[in-house]
Amino acid sequence: MSAPVDRTVVWPFDDAGEPGAYFYARYAHPTGVAAEAALGALEGGDAVLFASGMAAETAVLLAFTETGTTVAVAEGCYYGTSTLLRALSKFGVNLIEFDQTGPPPAEATIVWVESPANPTLSMPNWEAVTSTDALLVCDATLSTPVYLQALDEGADIVVHSATKYLTGHHDALLGVTVTRDPEKTAALQQARTLYGGAASADTAYSLLRGLDTLETRMLRQTTTATELAARLEAHPAVAKVRYPGFAGVIAFDVDDPRRVETSLATIRNSTSLGGVTSSIESRHRWEGDRIPTGLLRLSVGLEDVELLWGDLKAALAN
Ligand code: PLP
Secondary structure, three states, rough: OOOOOOOOOOOOOOOOOOOEEEEEEEEOOOOHHHHHHHHHHHHOOOEEEEHHHHEEEEEEEEHHOOOOOOOEEEOOHHHHHHHHHHHHHHHOOEEEEEEOOOOOOOOOOOEEEOOOOOOOOOOOOOHHHHOOOOOEEEOOOHHHHHEEEEEEEEOEEEEEOOOOOOOOOOOOOEEEEEOOHHHHHHHHHHHHHHOOOOOHHHHOOOOOHHHHHHHHHHHHHHHHHHHHHHHHHHHOOOHHHHOEEEEOEEHHHHHOOHHOOOOOOEEEEEOOOOOOOEEEEEEEEHHHHOOOOOOEEOOOOOHHHHHHHHHHHHHHHH
């Protein structure tokens, strides 16, 4: 049975004039609460839904930074995260980028890792990144709870762009945080309420629908991506392949990424990742010299592996 989508925004107070569990949808709504319960069960914590992954990140930073806070962010992780932190410098929040395969800088009171980093696909060294008292945030968008229980690894807060694998169909913009500490959950809910980044009932429903097929999609995308990564590795036009061994994102380097991305027929030349249809893009257009010039990020969907390989092979031969 699918969960009902309840688009109600305002609920009446009870007979004594008191607000009940639901009174105004920016605080909470039943479809959102159902989706939070489903994802929280997979992550082993309490989930809070947001209007996008960036809204979830903003809530974490609003709730847990103050003037003078230093946030250490993994190098090569999602471009928007470091860009957001740079924007917060006007409020006195400092950013340091660090190599997440080793220990974070001692002065950081928040450490932000990404497992794996998008698009460089580096992985955090959990022993090293949990070696300080800093609040540890892990963006687990590319792993999903199918491949990572970041709270068990020592993260205090997990963040997802649920726009990607969790909803899985390139048709919902959604974010989520998960923690095991009721005080942190309350702080995140309060940040959501105050700055207004609540998710809609429709996108919360997309999460419930996506979770039904999450494991099946992730397993199939892993099988296909593992095969494609091996074939790309052996291809003479490919200089370097990065693939963590699970999930559907591969980053590989070619001489002319714009030519390759525009020569594909099945694989869509678009941004984003984690959908049922494959997509590819040169990340240099967004990130500049932060990442290798030739890097292409391929997100493998559910298409047949031979169809995808035929497309890649023809584009690489061009
Ligand atoms: N984190 C990661 C790893 C991402 O890839 C993205 C988006 O690409 C985000 C966060 C931001 O999510 P959203 O686009 O849902 O705001």
